[in-house]
Amino acid sequence: MTNELQSLRELNQLLNERLSMKAKQLAAWTAVDQHVHPEYRVIGIGSGSTVPYVVERIVSQGAEANKNRVFIPTGFQSKELIVSSGLTLGDVDQYPTIDITLDGADEVDTQLNCIKGGGACHLREKVLAEAATTFILVADYRKNVEYLGTNFKAGVPIEVVPFAYAKVLQNLHQVLNCPKASLRMAVAKAGQVVTDNGNFIIDAPFESERMKEPYTIMAQIKMLTGVVEVGLFCHMARAAYFGNQDGSVTIKWNDGKIQEIPANSS
Numbered sequence: 001m002t003n004e005l006q007s008l009r010e011l012n013q014l015l016n017e018r019l020s021m022k023a024k025q026l027a028a029w030t031a032v033d034q035h036v037h038p039e040y041r042v043i044g045i046g047s048g049s050t051v052p053y054v055v056e057r058i059v060s061q062g063a064e065a066n067k068n069r070v071f072i073p074t075g076f077q078s079k080e081l082i083v084s085s086g087l088t089l090g091d092v093d094q095y096p097t098i099d100i101t102l103d104g105a106d107e108v109d110t111q112l113n114c115i116k117g118g119g120a121c122h123l124r125e126k127v128l129a130e131a132a133t134t135f136i137l138v139a140d141y142r143k144n145v146e147y148l149g150t151n152f153k154a155g156v157p158i159e160v161v162p163f164a165y166a167k168v169l170q171n172l173h174q175v176l177n178c179p180k181a182s183l184r185m186a187v188a189k190a191g192q193v194v195t196d197n198g199n200f201i202i203d204a205p206f207e208s209e210r211m212k213e214p215y216t217i218m219a220q221i222k223m224l225t226g227v228v229e230v231g232l233f234c235h236m237a238r239a240a241y242f243g244n245q246d247g248s249v250t251i252k253w254n255d256g257k258i259q260e261i262p263a264n265s266s
């Protein structure tokens with residue numbers, strides 16, 4: 001490859017990254033504006049690169065709006081985010097009922113089922129999603145798909161207790177017919193990824209036909225002893241907000257309605 005071609009590729013990648021960041025911000029801001037009402041006191045904050053924009057928009061509601069609120073994190077990253085933003089930190093064991101949880105997703109289908117756990121936080125994310133009266137997803141256009149597994153090819157993230165990981169992997173290969181399931185390895189650390197809960201992660205890529213029935217896969221994986229939580233969230237979200245490249249926002253609601261908010265409409 002020539003140097004010019006290499007530079008063009010890098011430039012294109014940079015441009016796509018910028019567009020995606022802008023789209024994440026747009027989705028997050030729109031969701032906060034529409035759902036984080038002044039009377040809400042307990043707010044769940046998810047994980048990932050979209051969530052900082054959620055917190056940014058909540059902070060912009062002002063000190064008065066936030067002074068009696070408590071924010072519940074889904075992991076180390078969101079805990080740091082809450083604290084560094086000057087918001088009050090709480091935990092789900094103190095506040096088992098949450099007014100609203102906002103979180104990112106790795107992919108969302110037309111029924112609002114989603115894959116989560118790309119950042120290995122899906123156990124706490126699912127607890128906060130389930131504890132919330134309203135659960136809202138925020139993401140960029142790349143996550144908006146008809147069927148799960150379309151763009152996100154890494155597979156279903158599965159949190160497992162360490163001593164059972166080899167048994168669960170074997171179950172996935174031999175019982176659930178998922179030959180490519182593998183233990184997630186760390187990037188800047190030797191060895192495996194260890195979650196905020198001290199567990200391991202297995203990524204299980206299922207064939208596309210099977211991903212059309214995410215609830216069935218979720219239930220089958222959850223039955224394997226040693227599995228702590230599965231990164232398939234089925235029928236949990238009220239709405240999913242997707243920022244688009246052209247500055248518009250697509251909202252998918254849990255009743256099947258799809259709404260488009262044109263660019264610069266606020």
Ligand SMILES: O=C(CO)[C@H](O)[C@H](O)COP(=O)(O)O
Nearest residue numbers: 048049050104117118119121
């Ligand atoms: O599930 C998650 C972490 O476990 C994240 O919400 C998911 O990976 C999306 O992240 P991002 O907003 O960076 O695309």
